[in-house]
Amino acid sequence: MNSNIILKVEKGRKYSEFLDNNLKRNIVACKQKGILHDLLDVCDASGDAEFIEITSEEGLKILRHSTAHLLANAVVELYPDAKPNTSNEDNNTFYYDFDMNPISIDDFPAIEKKMEEIAKRNEPIEKMVLDKNSILELFKNNPYKTDKINENVRENESSSVYKEGNYMEFCRGPHVPSTGFIKAFKLLSISSTNYEGDINKQKMVRIYGTSFPDKKSLKEFLLRKEEAMKRDHRRIGHEMDLFIFDNERAPGFPFYTPNGAIIRNELINYMKELNEKNGWEDVWTPHVYKEIIWRESGHYDKYKNDMFLFQLSNGDHYGLKPMNCPGHIAIFQRDVHSYREMPIRYSEAGTVYRYEKSGEMGGLTRPRVFTIDDGHGFLRADQISEEVTSLLKMVPFIFNTIMGDSEISYDLSTMDKSHPENYLISYMCLECNQKFEMRAASDELKCQNCGSTSLKEDFSMWDNATENLKSALNNLGLPYKENPGDAAFYGPKVDVHIRDALDRLWQVSTIQLDFFMPINFDLNYIDADGQKIRPVIIHRAIYGSYERFIAILLEHFNGKLPAWLSPVQAYVIPVSENYSGYAEYVHRELGKNHIRSRLDLSQNTISKKIKLIRSMRPSYIIVVGENEKNNGTISVRNRSDRTKTYTINDFINNVDKEIRSHNIKQIF
RNA sequence: GCCAUCGUAGCUCAGUUGGCAGAGCAGCUGAUUUGUAAUCAGCAGGUCGGGGGAUCGAACCCCUCCGAUGGCUCCA
Structure with a gap:
C-alpha cells in the first residue's frame, strides 16, 4: 500500500518544486528525516525526501485531517456561533468536535453541500508561521483553541496556523495543498462528547465523517460498512438462534441456547486439548468468595465499584469473582x-462477573458475565522466557487454525515511569533500608516500616519482566509495537490483535507477567538450598473471552462457521412427505456418525424449507426424494449454494474428516 | 455513569393534527404432496417497557423508573 516516491531535494527550495505536474496531482506532503512537511515548505537540508502519495496510509490520514478542517470550515460558515475544538482521524474516518447547539444527521446534507462548495473553489490551504501572541489574538474568541495554543506553544515561540479561505486553524499540519484535493467524502454520524473527555466540562457535538481520494473507494468503504452492519453478531446470533438477552431480568447477561452452547463447548474443548498438549492442567474454581480475597489481591481497592459485592443477612461480605487468578x-x-515441580500451570474456562456500567455494554463483546480461557502459570524467574515463548507459539497456531490465515499483531504494554502511582512497584526506604511494595500517589508514599518519606523507586522487577517479554517476541521474530503506559497495575503484558474479514482489528490474547500477586498472597516455593523463593505468575488468555471470540467468529464468517463449530452440520429435508422415511433414515445415519443433523418434516415446499433453513447457516442442506431413495444417495447443497450428489457413506466420511481436521473449507 | 435516539404480537415493523390497536413472517388447524431462496385458506396471538400525571378521551402530550442502540468515559 506504500507507494510513496523518494526524490532528491535541495536545501533552500520548496518541496513542490521537485514535482512534475503529473506527480503534483497525487502527492500531498513530504517527509524528510522522519518529519512531515507541507509541499510549500522550504527544505532545510539537501538529500532524499519521501513524497507522500494521497493513497498511502499517511497520505489518507493527511487527506482525512484536511477533510476534518473542511468540515469545520463549513460548520462555522453555516453556524457562526459554533466553536471548533479539535479533530482526529483513525481507521478510515475522522471526527471534529464543536461547541455548538445540537444538530442532527438531518443537517448533514446542508453541511456536505457547503463542504462540496468550498472544495470546488479549490481554496489553497496555506501555512502561516506566527508568534504565540499573534496566534492567541487570532483565536481569542475560541477558548478551546487558546487552551491548545497555551499547551503547545511556549512563550516567544512561534507555531503554524493554516488559512483556508476565511477559515483559520491552529494546527501542526501537514495538509493537502488545496481544498480541491478533497473529492470524495461523507459525513457518517453524530454523537456527543465532553471537552477533554471530562463529563464536568462543556458538552460538545462530535461529527464523524470519512474521506477518500476518489468516489470509487468511498463507495467501496460505505458498502463495507453496510456489510459490517448486516454482519452484526447480535443479528446473526438471533438468526442462528445462538443466544438471548433477557433485558428485564438480567441485563448484560447472555443466555446460550442449545445451538450457542454447541459453539461455546466446541471452543472450550479445543482449548482443553491444546492446554493439555502445552502442560496446562484443568482446574475449577468457585464463582463466589468472601470479600477478603479481593482485598488481598488488590482488586477490591481498584475495582470495587465494578464488582458484584453483596452482604448476607448474617453480615458476611461476599463478592462474585471478577478475575480467576x-x-x-x-x-x-x-x-x-x-x-x-515448577512451572505449575492451571487453566480453566473461568467465568467472571463485572458490573459494566449501563452505557458500556454491547451484545457479546461487552457483557457483564463472560468466560475467559484463563490460565495462571507459577514460574521460577529462569522459566519466564521459555513459558512466554511457548504461549506466543500457541497464538498463531490457534487463530490460523480457526480463522484461516489471519493477520496477527502484537503489542507490548509497558509501564509509564513518569506515573509510578498507576502501578504496584517496589520502594527502598533511604532511612531504614527496608524494601516494600505499594501503589500510591507520591504525596501518600511513606515507608511501611519507619514512616519515612525519603524513598527510592525500584523498577528492577518491571524492567526484568519487560525484557523477558521483549526477548521472547524477538526470538520468535514477531514484530511488535510498544505501548508505554498501557501495562496492568501489576505488570507488563503482551496483547494480541487479529484482523477480521471486514478489516477490523480485535484484541484477543493477552500474556501478562505479574511479580506482585505472589507478594500480595505471600507465595513461595522451596529452592535447591531449602530457601523460600517467590514465584512469578504469568496470566494468559488466548481466545480472550468466549463471548467476545464467538462474536468475532460470527462476524468474521458471517455466521457460516467451519463445520466443527457449526451448531447444525446437516439439515435433511425430504422433497415431500412420501420421502420422510428415507429422510429420517439419513438423519439417523448422520447422527450415529456424530454429525449434528436436523430434520425438517414440515409440509412446506422444498423451496420454502430452504428459504427458512438458510438463516440457520447449516454447513450442508441435504435434499432427498425419489432419486436419492432409489440409489441410496443424498443431494447435498453447500454454503455457496452449489449441489452435489453423494452416497451416504461418502458424505459421512468426507464431512467427518472435515470436522476432525477443523477444516475451514467445505468438502466441495 | 454522561449525551443523543429508541421501546407496539414470538420476530420484523406500520399506526396521520390525541378519537374503536394493524400488517408480514413464525405458530396452530385444514387443503395441497411438492426437486433446491416464501402453495392456498382459516384460527389464535397485545395491560402499546413499568409507574405516575394533565385531558371527556393517550401507543401518541408531560414527569419518573427500567431497558436497548450509537457515541463519550471506563474495560483488571
Missing part, C-alpha cells in the same frame, strides 16, 4: 512446592 492462587497455596 485468586482462585488459582488458592489452589497453588494448598501445598508446599518444590522448585522441581
Whole structure:
C-alpha cells in the first residue's frame, strides 16, 4: 500500500518544486528525516525526501485531517456561533468536535453541500508561521483553541496556523495543498462528547465523517460498512438462534441456547486439548468468595465499584469473582512446592462477573458475565522466557487454525515511569533500608516500616519482566509495537490483535507477567538450598473471552462457521412427505456418525424449507426424494449454494474428516 | 455513569393534527404432496417497557423508573 516516491531535494527550495505536474496531482506532503512537511515548505537540508502519495496510509490520514478542517470550515460558515475544538482521524474516518447547539444527521446534507462548495473553489490551504501572541489574538474568541495554543506553544515561540479561505486553524499540519484535493467524502454520524473527555466540562457535538481520494473507494468503504452492519453478531446470533438477552431480568447477561452452547463447548474443548498438549492442567474454581480475597489481591481497592459485592443477612461480605487468578492462587497455596515441580500451570474456562456500567455494554463483546480461557502459570524467574515463548507459539497456531490465515499483531504494554502511582512497584526506604511494595500517589508514599518519606523507586522487577517479554517476541521474530503506559497495575503484558474479514482489528490474547500477586498472597516455593523463593505468575488468555471470540467468529464468517463449530452440520429435508422415511433414515445415519443433523418434516415446499433453513447457516442442506431413495444417495447443497450428489457413506466420511481436521473449507 | 435516539404480537415493523390497536413472517388447524431462496385458506396471538400525571378521551402530550442502540468515559 506504500507507494510513496523518494526524490532528491535541495536545501533552500520548496518541496513542490521537485514535482512534475503529473506527480503534483497525487502527492500531498513530504517527509524528510522522519518529519512531515507541507509541499510549500522550504527544505532545510539537501538529500532524499519521501513524497507522500494521497493513497498511502499517511497520505489518507493527511487527506482525512484536511477533510476534518473542511468540515469545520463549513460548520462555522453555516453556524457562526459554533466553536471548533479539535479533530482526529483513525481507521478510515475522522471526527471534529464543536461547541455548538445540537444538530442532527438531518443537517448533514446542508453541511456536505457547503463542504462540496468550498472544495470546488479549490481554496489553497496555506501555512502561516506566527508568534504565540499573534496566534492567541487570532483565536481569542475560541477558548478551546487558546487552551491548545497555551499547551503547545511556549512563550516567544512561534507555531503554524493554516488559512483556508476565511477559515483559520491552529494546527501542526501537514495538509493537502488545496481544498480541491478533497473529492470524495461523507459525513457518517453524530454523537456527543465532553471537552477533554471530562463529563464536568462543556458538552460538545462530535461529527464523524470519512474521506477518500476518489468516489470509487468511498463507495467501496460505505458498502463495507453496510456489510459490517448486516454482519452484526447480535443479528446473526438471533438468526442462528445462538443466544438471548433477557433485558428485564438480567441485563448484560447472555443466555446460550442449545445451538450457542454447541459453539461455546466446541471452543472450550479445543482449548482443553491444546492446554493439555502445552502442560496446562484443568482446574475449577468457585464463582463466589468472601470479600477478603479481593482485598488481598488488590482488586477490591481498584475495582470495587465494578464488582458484584453483596452482604448476607448474617453480615458476611461476599463478592462474585471478577478475575480467576485468586482462585488459582488458592489452589497453588494448598501445598508446599518444590522448585522441581515448577512451572505449575492451571487453566480453566473461568467465568467472571463485572458490573459494566449501563452505557458500556454491547451484545457479546461487552457483557457483564463472560468466560475467559484463563490460565495462571507459577514460574521460577529462569522459566519466564521459555513459558512466554511457548504461549506466543500457541497464538498463531490457534487463530490460523480457526480463522484461516489471519493477520496477527502484537503489542507490548509497558509501564509509564513518569506515573509510578498507576502501578504496584517496589520502594527502598533511604532511612531504614527496608524494601516494600505499594501503589500510591507520591504525596501518600511513606515507608511501611519507619514512616519515612525519603524513598527510592525500584523498577528492577518491571524492567526484568519487560525484557523477558521483549526477548521472547524477538526470538520468535514477531514484530511488535510498544505501548508505554498501557501495562496492568501489576505488570507488563503482551496483547494480541487479529484482523477480521471486514478489516477490523480485535484484541484477543493477552500474556501478562505479574511479580506482585505472589507478594500480595505471600507465595513461595522451596529452592535447591531449602530457601523460600517467590514465584512469578504469568496470566494468559488466548481466545480472550468466549463471548467476545464467538462474536468475532460470527462476524468474521458471517455466521457460516467451519463445520466443527457449526451448531447444525446437516439439515435433511425430504422433497415431500412420501420421502420422510428415507429422510429420517439419513438423519439417523448422520447422527450415529456424530454429525449434528436436523430434520425438517414440515409440509412446506422444498423451496420454502430452504428459504427458512438458510438463516440457520447449516454447513450442508441435504435434499432427498425419489432419486436419492432409489440409489441410496443424498443431494447435498453447500454454503455457496452449489449441489452435489453423494452416497451416504461418502458424505459421512468426507464431512467427518472435515470436522476432525477443523477444516475451514467445505468438502466441495 | 454522561449525551443523543429508541421501546407496539414470538420476530420484523406500520399506526396521520390525541378519537374503536394493524400488517408480514413464525405458530396452530385444514387443503395441497411438492426437486433446491416464501402453495392456498382459516384460527389464535397485545395491560402499546413499568409507574405516575394533565385531558371527556393517550401507543401518541408531560414527569419518573427500567431497558436497548450509537457515541463519550471506563474495560483488571
